[in-house]
Amino acid sequence: MIATNFIHLFFQQFKFSLYLYAIIYKIGMGLSIYDEIVALREALHEHNRRYYVENSPVISDYEFDQMMHRLIELEEAHPEFADENSPTMRVGSDKTSEFQNVKHRYPMLSLSNTYSIEELDEFINRIEKEEGETEFVCELKFDGTAISLTYENGKLLRAVTRGDGESGDDVTANVRTIGSIPLTLTGDYPAEFEIRGEIFMPYASFDRLNIEREAAGEQLFANPRNAAAGTLKQQQSSIVAKRGLDCTLYQIASRELPFSTHWEALESARRWGFKISEHARICRSAEEIRAFIEHWDTARKELPYPTDGIVIKVNDFAKRRRLGFTSKSPRWAVAYKFKAEQALTRLVSVDFQVGRTGAITPVANLEPVLLAGTVVKRATLHNAEQIELLDIRLGDMVYVEKGGEIIPKITEVELSERKADSKPFEYITECPECGAKLVRYEGEAKHYCPNQGGCRPQILGRIVHFIRRKALDIDGLGTETVELLHESNLLNNIADIYDLKAVDLAVLPRLGEKSADNIIRSINASKSVPFARVLFGLGIRFVGETTAKYLAAHFKSLDAVMSASKEQLLEAEEVGDKIADAILEYFADENNIAIIERLRAAGLQFEEEAKELHSNCLEGKSIVISGKFLDHSRDELKELIELHGGKNQSGVSANTDFIVAGENMGPAKLQKAEKLGVKILSESEFIALIGGELQNNTGQNPVTKVETKNEDKKENDFVQGSLF
Numbered sequence: 030m031i032a033t034n035f036i037h038l039f040f041q042q043f044k045f046s047l048y049l050y051a052i053i054y055k056i057g058m059g060l061s062i063y064d065e066i067v068a069l070r071e072a073l074h075e076h077n078r079r080y081y082v083e084n085s086p087v088i089s090d091y092e093f094d095q096m097m098h099r100l101i102e103l104e105e106a107h108p109e110f111a112d113e114n115s116p117t118m119r120v121g122s123d124k125t126s127e128f129q130n131v132k133h134r135y136p137m138l139s140l141s142n143t144y145s146i147e148e149l150d151e152f153i154n155r156i157e158k159e160e161g162e163t164e165f166v167c168e169l170k171f172d173g174t175a176i177s178l179t180y181e182n183g184k185l186l187r188a189v190t191r192g193d194g195e196s197g198d199d200v201t202a203n204v205r206t207i208g209s210i211p212l213t214l215t216g217d218y219p220a221e222f223e224i225r226g227e228i229f230m231p232y233a234s235f236d237r238l239n240i241e242r243e244a245a246g247e248q249l250f251a252n253p254r255n256a257a258a259g260t261l262k263q264q265q266s267s268i269v270a271k272r273g274l275d276c277t278l279y280q281i282a283s284r285e286l287p288f289s290t291h292w293e294a295l296e297s298a299r300r301w302g303f304k305i306s307e308h309a310r311i312c313r314s315a316e317e318i319r320a321f322i323e324h325w326d327t328a329r330k331e332l333p334y335p336t337d338g339i340v341i342k343v344n345d346f347a348k349r350r351r352l353g354f355t356s357k358s359p360r361w362a363v364a365y366k367f368k369a370e371q372a373l374t375r376l377v378s379v380d381f382q383v384g385r386t387g388a389i390t391p392v393a394n395l396e397p398v399l400l401a402g403t404v405v406k407r408a409t410l411h412n413a414e415q416i417e418l419l420d421i422r423l424g425d426m427v428y429v430e431k432g433g434e435i436i437p438k439i440t441e442v443e444l445s446e447r448k449a450d451s452k453p454f455e456y457i458t459e460c461p462e463c464g465a466k467l468v469r470y471e472g473e474a475k476h477y478c479p480n481q482g483g484c485r486p487q488i489l490g491r492i493v494h495f496i497r498r499k500a501l502d503i504d505g506l507g508t509e510t511v512e513l514l515h516e517s518n519l520l521n522n523i524a525d526i527y528d529l530k531a532v533d534l535a536v537l538p539r540l541g542e543k544s545a546d547n548i549i550r551s552i553n554a555s556k557s558v559p560f561a562r563v564l565f566g567l568g569i570r571f572v573g574e575t576t577a578k579y580l581a582a583h584f585k586s587l588d589a590v591m592s593a594s595k596e597q598l599l600e601a602e603e604v605g606d607k608i609a610d611a612i613l614e615y616f617a618d619e620n621n622i623a624i625i626e627r628l629r630a631a632g633l634q635f636e637e638e639a640k641e642l643h644s645n646c647l648e649g650k651s652i653v654i655s656g657k658f659l660d661h662s663r664d665e666l667k668e669l670i671e672l673h674g675g676k677n678q679s680g681v682s683a684n685t686d687f688i689v690a691g692e693n694m695g696p697a698k699l700q701k702a703e704k705l706g707v708k709i710l711s712e713s714e715f716i717a718l719i720g721g722e723l724q725n726n727t728g729q730n731p732v733t734k735v736e737t738k739n740e741d742k743k744e745n746d747f748v749q750g751s752l753f
């Protein structure tokens with residue numbers, strides 16, 4: 030104990046490498062492996078905090094890595110000392126996990142928004158009328174995704190997304206990989222509390238990620254907010270670890286806090302090791318608040334991370350308690366949102382792009398103009414309806430705005446500058462690429478070129494989609510090579526890929542023998558890509574990656590999907606009218622059938638891989654899953670049924686053996702079950718039936734249920750009264 034105190038003191042005084050202390054400590058005191066592990070963990074936590082939270086590292090990356098390697102080595106050799114909050118957990122894991130839904134102890138409310146200074150003044154006046162002169166804390170509104178972290182005895186216990194405000198996803202494994210989130214705390218922290226904030230993606234991480242995605246032929250993230258939210262929901266924490274997320278905290282929630290103001294709470298949280306924005310300020314008047322807003326409306330453009338407004342909060346907790354909440358948001362805080370930047374420029378011409386499904390997208394060519402730091406030359410016009418709605422005409426002066434998308438959009442025409450002889454825009458009726466007459470599908474805003482087999486961008490688009498990493502993952506065949514092979518008449522559809530020979534490829538410019546061999550190897554490897562990805566790769570309209578997974582899980586083989594009726598298709602999860610029609614249309618086309626037969630002959634996976642049975646205790650049983658469950662997702666339960674030899678049924682019928690019912694089981698199913706006398710089992714009864722396989726396949730422990738119904742009420746009363 031004395032030795033530990035001495036080490037802390039020494040470190041603080043001389044800012045010396047803690048690693049050296051760990052070693053001195055070990056040698057000097059003749060300490061055990063466990064003590065060395067603990068000392069290394071402490072040291073690495075502290076260096077992490079200095080690097081990610083304070084941006085002032087005191088040791089080199091090399092020294093840090095040395096310590097980390099030593100700790101990894103010791104932990105591997107001594108699994109009995111494993112700790113989920115060890116700094117080694119920052120690298121994440123390759124294990125895939127689904128997220129448990131967890132109820133928030135205190136609901137995660139949102140803020141009321143305003144874009145107007147007048148409304149902000151009304152907010153301040155209302156508060157001062159009720160509470161007299163008031164101090165406000167003004168903070169940046171970080172543009173990411175909200176997170177709630179629970180700490181117990183100074184250790185990160187759980188991280189949950191906002192979800193619907195009542196419950197969210199448990200993303201702890203992913204959150205542990207974010208360097209700026211402390212896994213262990215220092216100082217005088219409360220024994221148990223929740224702290225909330227925003228996980229965001231700095232611009233540098235965002236740009237790097239999109240460059241990587243573009244190179245890999247993957248869809249780009251539209252903005253850092255989507256990238257942060259998408260990353261947090263990744264099923265492999267090792268991927269999250271590489272994406273460079275960051276986190277700032279702005280609200281503590283606990284039964285009792287020893288503070289009377291928000292400012293004190295922020296300062297304390299900073300001492301405990303959290304990253305708290307250094308830009309928050311106390312403002313004592315409407316003028317000071319306005320000055321803060323005006324400053325950041327410009328200054329935020331220099332920040333290395335995205336913000337979309339300023340949050341103005343009452344500082345004093347007693348005042349907050351009196352002001353209370355509306356049903357959706359606190360009455361003691363408001364978000365002033367910055368308007369998206371706009372620029373005025375001339376619409377020069379309109380191009381029409383044809384996507385792989387034949388969808389036509391009009392794109393505006395603009396006179397170059399500076400907008401939010403970049404020169405904008407093009408903007409999306411979405412579809413014919415949008416052009417008509419805004420009455421956009423060639424030669425018009427138009428306002429462009431950067432919304433949530435990558436490409437800016439036109440939001441308005443400056444009618445005062447319209448030329449007298451301008452004419453309404455005439456939308457094209459024929460495909461700009463192949464001349465086919467365009468068609469419209471019911472309920473679809475876009476026009477489509479129906480000439481799938483003869484329209485170049487569709488042909489190339491389908492091939493490029495097929496070879497994507499998330500589909501057949503054929504390496505080395507980039508867009509350019511696909512174009513070259515198409516021009517040489519070697520590649521006209523996805524089945525042609527499997528007829529390619531190394532000699533065909535080696536003669537192409539920029540492709541030598543070695544790359545040709547690699548491509549052929551990758552084509553051969555794609556023959557073992559699982560069925561769901563093959564189905565996705567076919568490029569059926571509206572059948573994305575997730576739908577393909579559901580279809581594969583439901584139908585088990587391509588033949589079953591091909592011969593399914595519309596009713597049968599609708600039985601698969603996530604499949605609605607639109608998707609079912611698109612699937613039927615795809616398989617009604619004999620060209621597609623011919624391609625599929627060639628893919629079958631090439632040896633692609635057209636069936637779901639059979640899983641090894643855990644038991645045959647459900648053999649011959651037809652089981653229906655209905656409702657929402659606590660410890661397993663519906664898909665997990667369905668998988669368990671199959672792993673134990675049973676059959677999943679979507680609807681209750683006379684041959685249903687039993688129903689596994691969760692919360693909110695559909696009333697129609699319940700009625701039918703009662704009428705037919707079908708047995709109903711709870712989730713735990715079902716798990717007991719298959720031999721108590723309680724662990725879900727996420728590798729995480731099932732959620733510990735924290736509250737009972739009565740406690741729920743107590744928590745809510747508490748929230749209304751005094752959640753800060």
Ligand code: IVH
Pocket residue numbers: 137138139140141168169170171172173174175176226227279280340358359364
């Ligand atoms: S305070 C009761 N402070 O904006 C809600 N929120 O709609 C307390 N946000 O969900 C939220 N920066 O995700 C607060 N400095 C900040 C924030 C902030 C970003 C997000 C947060 C919240 C949303 C408000």
